[in-house]
Amino acid sequence: MEKxxxxxxxxxxxxxxxxxxxxxxxxxxxxxxxxxxxVAVLGHNGSGKSTLxxxxxxxxxxxxxxxxxxxxxxxxDELTEDAMFELRKKVVMVxxxxxxxxxxxxxxxxxxxxxxxxxxxxxxIRKRVDEALRTVGMSEYAHHEPxxxxxxQKQRIAIAGIIAMSPECIIFDESTSMLxxxxxxxxxxxxxxxxxxxxxxxxxxxxYMNEAAQADRVVVIDDGRILMDGTPAEIFSKPDVxxxxxxxxxxxxxxxxxxxxxxxxxxxxxxxxxxCAELICNYLTNVQGL
Amino acid sequence: MKxxxxxxxxxxxxxxxxxxxxxxxxxxxxxxxxxxxxxSAIGFTALIFSMLAIILISKIPIKxxxxxxxxxxxxxxxxxxxxxxxxxxxxELTVWKITIYSKGIYTAVTSVLRVISLIIGxxxxxxxxxxxxxxxxxxxxxxxxxxxxxxxxHEFAMMMTIALRFIPTLMEETDKIISAQKARGADFTNGxxxxxxxxxxxxxxxxxxxxxxxxxxxxxxxxxxCYRGGEGRTKLHVLRYRTRDFISMFIFIAFLAGLILIxxxxxxxxxxxxxxx
Numbered sequence: 001m002e003k004x005x006x007x008x009x010x011x012x013x014x015x016x017x018x019x020x021x022x023x024x025x026x027x028x029x030x031x032x033x034x035x036x037x038x039v040a041v042l043g044h045n046g047s048g049k050s051t052l053x054x055x056x057x058x059x060x061x062x063x064x065x066x067x068x069x070x071x072x073x074x075x076x077d078e079l080t081e082d083a084m085f086e087l088r089k090k091v092v093m094v095x096x097x098x099x100x101x102x103x104x105x106x107x108x109x110x111x112x113x114x115x116x117x118x119x120x121x122x123x124x125i126r127k128r129v130d131e132a133l134r135t136v137g138m139s140e141y142a143h144h145e146p147x148x149x150x151x152x153q154k155q156r157i158a159i160a161g162i163i164a165m166s167p168e169c170i171i172f173d174e175s176t177s178m179l180x181x182x183x184x185x186x187x188x189x190x191x192x193x194x195x196x197x198x199x200x201x202x203x204x205x206x207x208y209m210n211e212a213a214q215a216d217r218v219v220v221i222d223d224g225r226i227l228m229d230g231t232p233a234e235i236f237s238k239p240d241v242x243x244x245x246x247x248x249x250x251x252x253x254x255x256x257x258x259x260x261x262x263x264x265x266x267x268x269x270x271x272x273x274x275x276c277a278e279l280i281c282n283y284l285t286n287v288q289g290l
Numbered sequence: 291m292k293x294x295x296x297x298x299x300x301x302x303x304x305x306x307x308x309x310x311x312x313x314x315x316x317x318x319x320x321x322x323x324x325x326x327x328x329x330s331a332i333g334f335t336a337l338i339f340s341m342l343a344i345i346l347i348s349k350i351p352i353k354x355x356x357x358x359x360x361x362x363x364x365x366x367x368x369x370x371x372x373x374x375x376x377x378x379x380x381x382e383l384t385v386w387k388i389t390i391y392s393k394g395i396y397t398a399v400t401s402v403l404r405v406i407s408l409i410i411g412x413x414x415x416x417x418x419x420x421x422x423x424x425x426x427x428x429x430x431x432x433x434x435x436x437x438x439x440x441x442x443x444h445e446f447a448m449m450m451t452i453a454l455r456f457i458p459t460l461m462e463e464t465d466k467i468i469s470a471q472k473a474r475g476a477d478f479t480n481g482x483x484x485x486x487x488x489x490x491x492x493x494x495x496x497x498x499x500x501x502x503x504x505x506x507x508x509x510x511x512x513x514x515x516c517y518r519g520g521e522g523r524t525k526l527h528v529l530r531y532r533t534r535d536f537i538s539m540f541i542f543i544a545f546l547a548g549l550i551l552i553x554x555x556x557x558x559x560x561x562x563x564x565x566x567x
Contacts, residue, residue: 057514059510059513059514081518085516085518088513088514088515088516089516092515093511093514095507095510095511097507099459099504100504100507100508100511101507101511102455103451103452103455103508103511103512103515104423104455105422105423105451105454105455106423108526109423109526109527112526113512113515113517114515114516115524115526116523116524116525116526117515117516117517117518117523118516119522119523119524121524122524122525122526122527122528125524125525125526126526129526145458146455147455147458147459147462161515162515165515165516
């Protein structure tokens with residue numbers, strides 16, 4: 001294990017209500033994320049998972065607790081404007097609604113927005129824009145207008161705009177929830193590619209089980225607390241805990257669970273469709289000698 | 291091919307299209323000055339020819355250009371009539387009981403010509419051959435020096451860019467809201483004007499709320515992408531003046547100088563003074 005890239009210590013956050021009441025959202029979360037990890041944060045609506053993302057990127061300030069990113073305490077009061085700028089260069093975020101993240105009227109200009117803010121010379125920006133568009137597979141759309149693209153394509157442009165800043169960590173805050181299935185698949189493939197090929201730390205906040213199953217590590221949040229933390233195999237082998245947290249169980253895990261209940265002896269990981277199919281095939285081969 | 295869905299941009303391959311947007315802003319200003327410098331008939335003849343030349347070079351169909359003049363026709367007619375009856379001087383001409391003067395006719399014609407050249411000049415240089423985004427870029431860089439006297443040039447340009455970016459998005463949203471309200475039985479086409487105006491409220495309220503929400507989210511997203519104003523910002527496309535920019539500016543300055551020279555030699559109202567009217 002490499003050293004921790006993000007360290008969260010006993011983090012709490014409460015929203016201010018109108019009458020001065022505080023509504024707690026996060027209650028003492030501690031979590032370490034190392035460089036190059038692919039982590040899915042899973043939770044139902046209102047579990048506090050999006051708040052966690054916003055705290056990581058300093059959109060919100062925690063009520064108590066500490067967040068240390070790459071050795072810098074981002075919750076300290078003495079954090080300067082420049083330090084914040086440096087941090088936002090390292091940890092970037094892709095939001096839910098692709099429409100509300102795109103700034104420019106031409107795709108390549110939008111991708112260039114981040115590097116332009118970082119003050120790179122124009123040849124360098126050109127290189128980064130081309131490279132980023134290639135990574136997300138949108139090179140041919142460089143001169144299109146964003147509003148004519150599909151949701152999935154827009155989200156990939158938003159991701160390209162962020163890759164062009166060459167960050168170390170990307171947080172996806174329910175970035176696939178407004179997309180159709182094919183758009184979601186494109187974005188998920190891009191996430192995986194970024195993590196595996198470019199070594200970028202990926203934190204994806206989601207309530208889709210299949211999306212979480214794709215990650216290396218799954219953190220389940222319920223009621224502002226960490227409920228479970230482990231590999232997808234570990235997490236999805238406890239369907240009851242997931243259901244109690246208001247989450248669905250992936251279809252394939254549910255099938256295996258039902259089969260087990262019927263007395264079919266299945267044993268092994270079953271968090272993805274492929275693994276599940278393999279499991280059942282193996283069983284059939286053993287039993288019936290097919 | 292770029293898809294331009296709004297504005298009057300007319301995509302074509304012409305030298306004017308390829309000029310630097312800053313040059314086009316300067317040329318538009320020079321052309322306006324030219325049209326006001328014109329005094330004599332020779333000057334106005336030159337102006338008419340220059341207008342035709344610009345239209346031909348820009349490769350924009352005459353029809354498209356005439357359409358842009360249409361909305362101001364009433365103003366031009368009004369102006370022409372005022373000049374015709376109120377300006378006195380030169381040869382008298384009485385038809386029935388109305389007396390008009392040759393100078394009045396001259397001013398009426400020239401004032402209309404001036405307005406037409408204004409519209410065509412600014413239209414061709416600024417809207418027909420330049421995309422809104424190029425224009426924003428050009429204006430930002432051309433007037434960059436105003437930052438020194440604390441005029442937020444970059445901020446205006448950024449606002450303009452974002453507005454252009456969100457026009458289609460908000461139009462789409464308006465359509466959706468209209469359909470949603472129609473589905474609930476809203477009626478936008480019948481009734482008195484007051485009733486129809488009132489029917490717009492259920493469209494405008496959700497539209498405004500959503501626009502504010504979008505603005506909020508966009509601001510956060512921009513901040514997350516390290517935006518902190520124009521300070522220290524670079525550009526993907528750096529504007530550069532090319533030979534054609536210098537040549538076109540030279541031609542315009544020469545044209546302006548020519549018009550001033552004609553004025554200096556005092557060839558004012560040649561037809562009128564010779565009593566040709």
